[in-house]
Amino acid sequence: MQKGIISIIYHSNHGHTEQAAHMLAAALESPHTVVHLIHVSNVKQNWSTLHGSDTIVFGCPTYFGNVSAGFKAFMETTGSFWYKQLWKNKWAAGFTVSSTIGGDKLNTLQSLALFAAQHSMHWISLGVLPRYINDEQTDGQNRLASYMGLMIQSDNSQQRVDAIHPGDLLTIELFAQRLMEVTLQSKNSLLQLDSATSL
Numbered sequence: 001m002q003k004g005i006i007s008i009i010y011h012s013n014h015g016h017t018e019q020a021a022h023m024l025a026a027a028l029e030s031p032h033t034v035v036h037l038i039h040v041s042n043v044k045q046n047w048s049t050l051h052g053s054d055t056i057v058f059g060c061p062t063y064f065g066n067v068s069a070g071f072k073a074f075m076e077t078t079g080s081f082w083y084k085q086l087w088k089n090k091w092a093a094g095f096t097v098s099s100t101i102g103g104d105k106l107n108t109l110q111s112l113a114l115f116a117a118q119h120s121m122h123w124i125s126l127g128v129l130p131r132y133i134n135d136e137q138t139d140g141q142n143r144l145a146s147y148m149g150l151m152i153q154s155d156n157s158q159q160r161v162d163a164i165h166p167g168d169l170l171t172i173e174l175f176a177q178r179l180m181e182v183t184l185q186s187k188n189s190l191l192q193l194d195s196a197t198s199l
């Protein structure tokens with residue numbers, strides 16, 4: 001079985017999205033995966049890593065209900081190869097961090113999914129049902145009830161980074177499992193297809 005290559009490209013001004021990106025990368029580590037964690041400020045040295053990935057995960061804070069300026073700048077640099085469609089048929093997924101429960105995070109995830117669509121990538125949704133007990137939503141898996149991608153609620157400090165909420169941590173773990181499943185399933189069926197057609 002070939003390893004699945006998963007890259008996380010993220011922006012963070014105050015460290016909360018960076019913390020989430022590190023947690024997601026750690027949850028993606030397995031004998032079957034190679035994981036790359038790239039801050040947008042280091043993208044110049046890492047284009048070949050992104051181009052060689054099976055799955056690219058986009059992550060940024062929600063600022064004023066949309067992607068942060070740092071992430072938008074990264075998105076726009078991909079215009080230099082967008083017309084070649086280098087990322088066509090790769091898998092894509094996204095996460096966003098903001099300090100309120102809602103905070104218009106959905107709009108950020110929609111912007112990330114649209115960005116992936118412009119690169120003709122396949123979007124992986126969160127795939128983790130919110131858990132209800134006795135008609136009340138719990139503080140556990142997918143407590144922010146997202147479907148488009150991973151949402152995380154942070155503290156609102158620009159000086160410190162508190163621990164991620166346990167429900168969001170569980171959601172990160174479950175999202176990582178889904179990313180691995182999708183990446184590996186597709187990689188191995190493509191390999192089977194290749195070997196069948198080369199017979």
Ligand SMILES: Cc1cc2nc3c(=O)[nH]c(=O)nc-3n(C[C@H](O)[C@H](O)[C@H](O)COP(=O)(O)O)c2cc1C
Pocket residue numbers: 011012013014015016017018061062063064065066097098099100101102103104154155156157
């Ligand atoms: C300019 C600015 C705009 C923000 N807009 C929102 C917002 O629309 N919704 C929200 O819930 N939080 C908002 N926040 C809070 C941030 O999303 C939150 O602090 C986040 O954790 C910052 O991520 P970072 O530490 O990775 O930079 C905003 C913060 C800043 C500085």
